[in-house]
Amino acid sequence: MKQSGHPKQSAKQAGDACVRGRPREFDTDTVLTSASQVFWNHGYHATSIDDLCKATGLLRGSLYGVFGDKHGIMLAALDHYAEGSVARLAERLNAPVSPEEALRNALLHYARVACGLSGERSCFITNTTLEMQPGDEELRTRVAAIQRRMATLLAASVIRGQTSGAFNSTLDEKAVGDFLLCVMQGLRVLGRVAHKEDALSAIVDVAMRALV
Known part of the structure; x- marks a missing residue:
């Protein structure tokens, strides 16, 4: 770009x-x-x-x-879209349920959405990232900031799960936050061609088992 x-x-x-x-x-x-x-x-x-x-x-x-x-x-x-996307993620992760249930529901949401989309219309942030041209430093900085905000929210969710005893307390929350962000983005990309919710839900199950 x-x-x-x-x-x-x-x-x-x-x-x-x-x-x-x-x-x-x-x-x-x-x-x-x-x-x-x-x-x-x-x-x-x-x-x-x-x-x-x-x-x-x-x-x-x-x-x-x-x-x-x-x-x-x-x-x-992109800024406008990201504000809403980050806010909705925060709302799902902070839902009045257990930390592990909130995280699982948040990830399942992306699986359901990915299966419901068609063609190229995956996620505006994901699509923009994949289309980004080398040297577009301004866009790279924007996308990196959005990803940091999402990873931070996911890391906070992991900490809540560790505090409650649901997640392994020895896990590095930042690394797990980055891992979960990769899972979210992967669900969106995979959902462009694999429109089977049970297959994507199985990926969520594997991700959740990695936290215990």
């Missing part, structure tokens, strides 16, 4: 900049939700500015004025 020479903005910064310049004529969150769906469905390279204009209902000038270019729109859309 080619980078421009212009500094990119987060979704919030983009919205704030728009407000400082002239009265905002659109809702930034709504626009980014629409943009993320286009990138999610077609990928970065196959998505044109015309596709984004059609999906968001905005003219090129409006999109460029707030986000800079297509790469900037994609980064802002």
Whole structure:
């Protein structure tokens, strides 16, 4: 994904900049939700500015004025999508059930979702990571930050399970958090071709047994 020479903005910064310049004529969150769906469905390279204009209902000038270019729109859309994705993971892991049940349910959720998707539409974060071009340091940094947040949530879930006695107390929670993140991402990728929930659920069973 080619980078421009212009500094990119987060979704919030983009919205704030728009407000400082002239009265905002659109809702930034709504626009980014629409943009993320286009990138999610077609990928970065196959998505044109015309596709984004059609999906968001905005003219090129409006999109460029707030986000800079297509790469900037994609980064802002990824940030927007990631906020919701991370929040939903945190909610599942902190559900009012035992730590092991919460973790298992969270992983099973990704298995079910992966089986329910078709074609290229796996996960926006996963798809973007796989499509990332060498040298796109800005995107790499963004994706790495998202992955760190998810791995940290998973590590905290492991600690809760260790405290309750459900998980092996000698396990390194950071390493296990990274392992579980790999399981989550693997379920999403495998689900693109293996649409059998019981097969993916069996992978979750193996992952959970590795923690005891």
